[in-house]
Amino acid sequence: MDQRIADIRKDYTKRVLNRQETVENPIEQFRRWFKEAQEAEVPEINAMNLSTVGKNGRPSARIVLLKDITEKGFVFYTNYQSRKGKELEEHPFAALTFFWPELExxxxxxxxxxxxxxxxxxxxxxxxxxxxxxxxxxSPQSQEIDKRGLLEVREKEFEERFAENPIPKPEHWGGYELIPDYVEFWQGRSSRLHDRIAYDLVNGTQWQRKRLAP
Incomplete structure (x- = not known):
């Protein structure tokens, strides 16, 4: 018999997260966790859920890839004319979520x-x-197309257009940097009593750490 969805659960027991073990800057703390995930060979380590909000106030989410971590924030690339690009133009705030189940x-x-x-x-x-x-x-990303064959035809056209020459970046394509004012690190613990350490940016300059109840 198939397991009921309501019965699917996993107890987390691998690690703990104490506030005193974290560093003052959340980007540096993220770098440390990212390195540990690399060492643990977590697959798709840079895959992240990007959540945006449209002008109608409705959220939307999708998986994109982190491509850089700067001193200020998190960088990813996309088509500016896609749904997420238009939503970010209308409402330039977003949320990212990383999940590394191998490290809980x-x-x-x-x-x-x-x-x-x-x-x-x-x-x-x-x-x-x-x-x-x-x-x-x-790809006219997020636009309706009649069939996949259209993409293959367009790809062939551009392949012939650029031939052996370097391919320039399209004007409609580029990168975004999310500059955080809130970062939360979650470590799974037994009995759903998880560890949560959150960073809030106070007055735009000072990071404040706090522990949250799970």
Whole structure:
């Protein structure tokens, strides 16, 4: 008999998270956890849930890939004309969620969004595989299309257009940096009494740490 959804559960027992073991800056704390996830060979380590809000006030979410961690925030790239791009233009705030089940850890990040500069976006675009570069030109992301064949035709057209030449970054494609004002580190614990250490940015300059009830 199939297991009931309501009966699916897992007890978390691998680690603990004490406030005194965290560092003052949440981005540095994230770097430490990210490194530990790399060492644990967590698959899709940079996959994150990106949540945005449209002008109608409704949230939407999808998985995207983290591509850089700067001193200020978290960088990802996308089509500016996609649904998320339009929502970020209308409401430049977002939330990220990372989940690393192998370590029984979750990280939540909230903050303001800004576009990365053109030079940074072009440098990253040039580092992408050629197929991914062509895909950025070929896909009218989030728009309705009649059939998949359209994408294949467009890809072929751009492949012929650029031939053996370097593929330039499309104007409609680029990066965003989420600059956090709230970051929360969650460590799974037994009996659902999880550890949660949250960072709040006070007055735009000082990070304040606190423990939250699970």
């Amino acid at each position: 850890r979750q990280v939540r990040v909230e903050g303001k969004i800004k576009k990365v500069d053109q030079a940074t976006a072009e440098a990253y675009f040039s580092s992408r595989p050629r197929g991914s570069q062509l895909g950025a030109w070929a």
